Amino acid sequence: MRRVRTGIYGLDELIQGGFPQGRSILVSGTCGSGKTTFGIQYLYMGAEVYGEPGIYVTLDERPNLIREDCLNFGWDLRKLEAQNMLQIIDGTVARLGFPTEEEFTLPSTALDVDKLLLEILAAIKRFGAKRIVIDSLAALGLSLRSEDEIRKAMLKISYLLGKAGITSVLISEISEEKKYSKYGIEEFLVDGVIILHYLGVGGSATRALQILKMRGTKHSEYLHPMEITDKGIVVKKVEETEI
Numbered sequence: 091m092r093r094v095r096t097g098i099y100g101l102d103e104l105i106q107g108g109f110p111q112g113r114s115i116l117v118s119g120t121c122g123s124g125k126t127t128f129g130i131q132y133l134y135m136g137a138e139v140y141g142e143p144g145i146y147v148t149l150d151e152r153p154n155l156i157r158e159d160c161l162n163f164g165w166d167l168r169k170l171e172a173q174n175m176l177q178i179i180d181g182t183v184a185r186l187g188f189p190t191e192e193e194f195t196l197p198s199t200a201l202d203v204d205k206l207l208l209e210i211l212a213a214i215k216r217f218g219a220k221r222i223v224i225d226s227l228a229a230l231g232l233s234l235r236s237e238d239e240i241r242k243a244m245l246k247i248s249y250l251l252g253k254a255g256i257t258s259v260l261i262s263e264i265s266e267e268k269k270y271s272k273y274g275i276e277e278f279l280v281d282g283v284i285i286l287h288y289l290g291v292g293g294s295a296t297r298a299l300q301i302l303k304m305r306g307t308k309h310s311e312y313l314h315p316m317e318i319t320d321k322g323i324v325v326k327k328v329e330e331t332e333i
């Protein structure tokens with residue numbers, strides 16, 4: 091099985107070298123747990139270090155704010171966009187119906203999974219993307235549908251992306267009711283699940299990363315301490331303790 095280097099410092103060695111190629115990985119966590127940073131780092135490092143073009147579909151946060159925030163990590167997204175190594179698809183307008191200056195947007199009618207997929211598949215063809223991030227599934231408006239329809243939409247997304255040979259990071263969010271994802275079914279339909287934990291303890295906050303599943307991979311089962319530094323996300327090893 092071929093592996094896709096994640097670009098998240100310390101993660102690859104916990105999952106036998108990287109994500110299984112062509113598969114979809116769910117990255118889920120509470121608000122502020124680092125999901126967007128994880129997604130962008132995967133694409134930035136993919137393009138800059140591993141020479142793989144990527145697509146970022148944003149449904150929650152406006153592209154310009156993301157570009158601005160990423161400069162704090164030293165990630166110049168505009169440069170990658172100019173080199174055709176990164177494409178940001180703005181889906182926020184489709185959700186809000188506002189005008190945009192973005193080059194790549196979704197039609198500003200109601201957000202539709204099929205239209206989104208068509209736009210994504212066209213983008214993959216256009217510049218040979220190998221990586222994609224959808225931020226987030228929770229924002230796809232699937233909540234208006236039945237569980238069966240959500241399941242079908244999810245399967246369609248991961249099937250078509252897999253068929254295009256692209257390795258995808260699908261972002262979801264953990265709420266009080268659902269343990270691992272927005273709808274409580276995403277985790278069953280993907281090939282891998284990574285949970286980002288963000289716990290406030292006393293006066294300080296602690297971040298941790300957990301690999302819940304990674305099909306075809308012998309992965310760490312520990313809860314790994316994680317930090318968001320000025321270089322991006324760094325995952326730490328857990329010291330093995332003798333029992």
Ligand SMILES: Nc1ncnc2c1ncn2[C@@H]1O[C@H](COP(=O)(O)OP(=O)(O)OP(=O)(O)O)[C@@H](O)[C@H]1O
Pocket residue numbers: 119120121122123124125126127128150162163318319320
């Ligand atoms: N340059 C930085 N250095 C250190 N920590 C940072 C830096 N930039 C952001 N952070 C931390 O990362 C958090 C936001 O991360 P991110 O936006 O990736 O989370 P998220 O899970 O996508 O959040 P949301 O649920 O709002 O979409 C900030 O709240 C902050 O704690």
Ligand SMILES: [Mg+2]
Pocket residue numbers: 125126127150151225
């Ligand atoms: Mg986010």
